[in-house]
Amino acid sequence: MLRFEVVTDIGKKRTVNEDSAAVFAIQDGPTLAVVADGMGGHRGGDYASSTAVRILGEQFMKVDGPSSMEEEDWKEWLLETVLHVNRTLFDVAESDDEYKGMGTTLDAVLLYGNKGLVTHIGDSRVYTINRNEILQITKDHSFVNILLDSGEITEEEAARHPQRNWIMRAVGSEKSIMPDFYQIQLDEQTYVLICTDGLSNKVDNEQIQAIVTSDGDLHDKAVKLVELANELGGEDNISVILANSSASEVSQQ
Amino acid sequence: MIGKRIGGRYEVLRGIGEGGMSKVYLAHDIILDRDVAIKVLNYDFANEQDLKKRFQREALSATSLTHPHIVNIFDVGEDEELHYLVMEYIEGQTLKKYIQMNGPLRVQEAVRIMRQLVSAIANAHHNGIVHRDIKPQNILMDSEGNVKITDFGIAMALSATAHTKTNSVIGTVHYLSPEQARGGMATKKSDIYSLGIVFYELLTGELPFSAETAVAIALKHLQEETPSVRLAFPGIPQSVENVILKATAKDAAYRYQSVDEMYDDLLTVLSPERQLEEKFTIPFDDDRTRVIPVITDTSKADHSEKTKIIEPVVPEPVPQSKKKRKKWPIIVGVTALLVAIAALLIIFWPSLFGPKTALIPEVVGLEEAEAVSLLEENGFVVEDKVEDYSEEYPAGQVFKTNPEADKKREIGSAVTIYVSIGKETTELTNYVGRDYDDEIVNFLEGFGFKIAEPEWVYNDAPKGQILKQTPEPGEDVVPEDTEIVFTVSAGKEMKTLADLSDYTEDELKEYAKNSKFNIRIVKREEHDTVKEGHVISQDQPANSELEIGSLVNVVVSKGKEKKPIKYIPTIVDIPYKPSNNGEEDDEASDPEPQTISIYIQDSKHSMAEPVVEFTITEDTQREIIVALEDGQRGQFQVRRGSEIIAEKTINYDDE
Known part of the structure; x- marks a missing residue:
């Protein structure tokens, strides 16, 4: 049985929560968990992230014969839907000054059986976490991360780079985009964490792992992650989706 | 916006330009009865007080600049949510537009424009202001073809926001120096780099580095040599191309030492005696190319002198390899190959070299005189001595030779020794007046400075503002050996206000004297229980934290109310x-x-x-x-x- 928790929090400094996060489940079928961190413009950020999550959810619930779909079909569906969201947002941004420059990160994770299919754009992150390790599945599409990858700057330089808030790919900010796809394998001891940079910029991997793998209820863990990010400054909005495939089965053993 | 009056005096007439973060309008100043340009920031400062302060500080500091080729800033203001700059109105177009319409420009015209730009930036640098974002979009051209630079320091001040930005709203990185791309502080040398890129664009009508995304462009600035303008336009004199190559050297140390030097170069660049100038090349120096000093803007050593001394390692190669010389790894490859061939030759035909060669002795770490005599004892001639900074070896010691130790060379061949002049120093920037925060600490620590716990003193300046720094601004220091102590304002001194109830007037006087609060009896009134002459109430609650010297009003009892006879x-x-x-x-x-x-x-x-x-x-x-x-x-x-x-x-x- 798949269990999940969604927490989104405005943080301590911002006046608007530009993050959106939601989980959509098809009866006896797959589950889609979506996190989006909107940005730009007066009203754009909030609109971009909530619209992205809404459209993904609507399209997901309308999928024809979900049980007959293979991984390749889902991948195609995800790509098409994300491109559709991009076009929708881009058109609004182009035609309305109020939304100019808006965009959103998007991480959509389709969970079915013991597998996960990750769609990723921007600098929100997907992790898999168990007692042994915490793995960052997604690569940030940020200016500094690419410089870091190319070996031009060090971790330390990246951490204080003035342009560390620049992202090179976002949904809605360009006419055409290409999301990254990743596959993940799940087991009973492994958690999936999807979060915005409000969490990952504040709480380091060891702390995240310690909280997620501690004893206790899924809800408390998700809340604890958000609380910790707030304690450490809470400069940004914080969103967390925490999922685990079979907490109940574990307790039955 | 059109038709609106901003700040009570500027009537907005029409839009004249738009940037990622701002819109520019033509407006009429009804007080001084003149047209002005108003730049309205498209930015919500509501939750970014620090950023707002920084923007206003940068803008205000730019108002001090007066130069025929700098756009005058008249006013910085805010009107409710609007933040704006009022500037001199220039009837004309941006240099970007001009290049798009007329580029590539003739060499004479490009040099004329460059002289104006460089003189403007020189003026700013002499006033301690680094532009940080020089680009043709920030340069205006009037109807007579004269240019004026605008937006000193502002765009970059705004980019410091914590809000995430997408590709579509971040500014251009086409003119960004390698050190800025790396996230280092923009220096005067960074402005020189950007000027070099602008010169390239004037001469070719194109940008030297183009790519799909900002980061791909930034990577090219970091990794690729500036392309030759003479490749596409062979008519451009080498002396002119050299200005670009020197200004855009990846390593700031090899650029012009100052814009003044660049200006002097531009004055003579078209003179006939410079027609046959050699192509500017960066001396091959392994140490140098690795370390790009980001903060330096006043290195003491004159590198331009040095470039004449050091012989390029690779001798003038056969013509077809000329193109390849642009990339160091290839040069290194070529050198390695030559060495390998040399090694093979030595192995197979030892007799060719046999008695006449010797190994270069290890002299690194020796004093200069000892090193010279040791080399001479081994039959080599020390022809050149290069003085340079060394992180490892103290001043006076040899830190490197060329060729290096253990290389086999002919007896009697020349060896260059590199003598340390100590660690590289950096001129300390003035931080007084800035806010003491993590950003500044991280930044300075990034250069190796140690930052002492700040000394907090009570002061009228806003809390957190740096009042003093030791060492003083402008001092030349070695970052690793320098501890910076900031004296930071703790704001005004606060004190806890006592519960004054029932104090007598004498006690009040005594308390006022000791606490330094300004205590004033504002009223006397009858009171049922408080005895005459004692305090009934105070207008600031007891135990509240107040600035020293704050006014505290108290009411004193006149005793019980007397009923009439x-x-x-x-x-x-x-x-x-x-x-x-x-x-x-x-x-x-x-x-x-x-x-x-x-x-x-x-x-x-x-x-x-x-x-x-x-x-x-x-x-x-x-x-x-x-x-x-x-x-x-x-x-x-x-x-x-x-x-x-x-x-x-x-x-x-x-x-």
Whole structure:
């Protein structure tokens, strides 16, 4: 049985929560968990992230014969839907000054059986976490991360780079985009964490792992992650989706 | 916006430009009756007070610049949510537009424009202001073809926001120096780099580095050599191309030492005697190319001198390899190959070299004189000495030779020694007036400075502002060996206000003296329980933290409220009583006057003396008034001689 928790929090400094996060489940079928961190413009950020999550959810619930779909079909569906969201947002941004420059990160994770299919754009992150390790599945599409990858700057330089808030790919900010796809394998001891940079910029991997793998209820863990990010400054909005495939089965053993 | 009046005096006429973060309007200043350009920031500062302060500081510092090729800033203001800059209005277009329409420009025109730009930036640098974002979009050209630079320091100040930005709103990185791309601080040398890129664009009508995304462009700035303008336009003199190559050297140390030097170069760049100038090349120096000093803007050593001394390692190669020389790794490859071939030659034909060669001895770490004599003992000639900074070796010691130790060379060949002049120093920037925060600490620590715990002092300056720094600004220091101590304003001194209730006036005076609060008695009023002269209340709550010198108003008691004196009248009948021995019906005789005394005990009288005495000859009515204060008890007696005719005790509360 798949269990999940969604927490989104405005943080301590911002006046608007530009993050959106939601989980959509098809009866006896797959589950889609979506996190989006909107940005730009007066009203754009909030609109971009909530619209992205809404459209993904609507399209997901309308999928024809979900049980007959293979991984390749889902991948195609995800790509098409994300491109559709991009076009929708881009058109609004182009035609309305109020939304100019808006965009959103998007991480959509389709969970079915013991597998996960990750769609990723921007600098929100997907992790898999168990007692042994915490793995960052997604690569940030940020200016500094690419410089870091190319070996031009060090971790330390990246951490204080003035342009560390620049992202090179976002949904809605360009006419055409290409999301990254990743596959993940799940087991009973492994958690999936999807979060915005409000969490990952504040709480380091060891702390995240310690909280997620501690004893206790899924809800408390998700809340604890958000609380910790707030304690450490809470400069940004914080969103967390925490999922685990079979907490109940574990307790039955 | 059109038709709106901003700041009470600027009437917006029409839009004239738009950037990622701002819009520019033509407006009319109704006070000075002139046209101005207003740049309105498309930015929500609501939750970014630091950023707002930084923007205003940068903008204000730019208002101090006056130069024929700098756009004058008249005013910086905010009108409700709007933040704006009021600038000189230039009728014309941006240099970007001009290049798009007219590029590539003739060499003479490009040089003329560059001289104007460089003189403007020189003026700013002399005033301690680094532009940080020089690009043709920030340069305006008037109808006579003269250029003026705008937006000093502002765009970059704004990019410091914590909000995530997408590709579509981040500014151009086409003119960004490698050190800025790396996230280092923009220096005067970064402006020189950007000027070099602008010169390239003027001459070719194109950008030297283009790519799909900002980061791909940034990577090219970091990794690729500036392309040759002569490749596409062979008519451009080498001396002109050299200005670009020197200005855009990846390593800031090889650029012009100052814009003044660049300006001097531009003055003579078209003169006939420079027609046959050699192509500018960066001396091959392994140490140098690895370390790009980000903060330096005033290195002491004159690298341009040095470039003439050091022989390029690779001798002038055969023509077809010329193109490849642009990339160092390839040069290194070529060198390695040459060395490998040399090694093979040595192995297979040792006799060719045999007796005439020797190994270069290890002299690194020796004093200069010892090193020279050791090299000479081994049969080599020290022809060149290069002085440069060394992180490892103290001043006076050799830190490197070329060729290096253990290389086999012909006896009698020349060896260059590199003598340390100590660690590289950096001119310390002035941080006074900035806010002391993590950003500044991280930034300086990034260069190896140690940052001491700041000294907090109470001061009128806003809390967190740096008041003083040791070492002083402008001092040349070695970051790793330098601890910077900031003196930071703790804001005004705060003190806890005591509970002043029931203080006497003397105690108040004493407390005011000790606490340095300004305590003022603003009112005296009656009070049921607080005794006269004692404090009843204070307008700032007890235990609140207040700035020293704050005004505290107190109310002092006048004691209990006094009720008015009551005047209680009593009508008393005083009968006339004929004397016993008189005839009762002797009506003819006059009645004998009788003396009546009235005694009153009240707030004004005591019973010791009669209040009044009078005589009566008939029954008389008299009103006796007893004056009583609150709570008093009074009485009166009416006496005839010693006989009491009437008496009454009266209480204040009677009636």
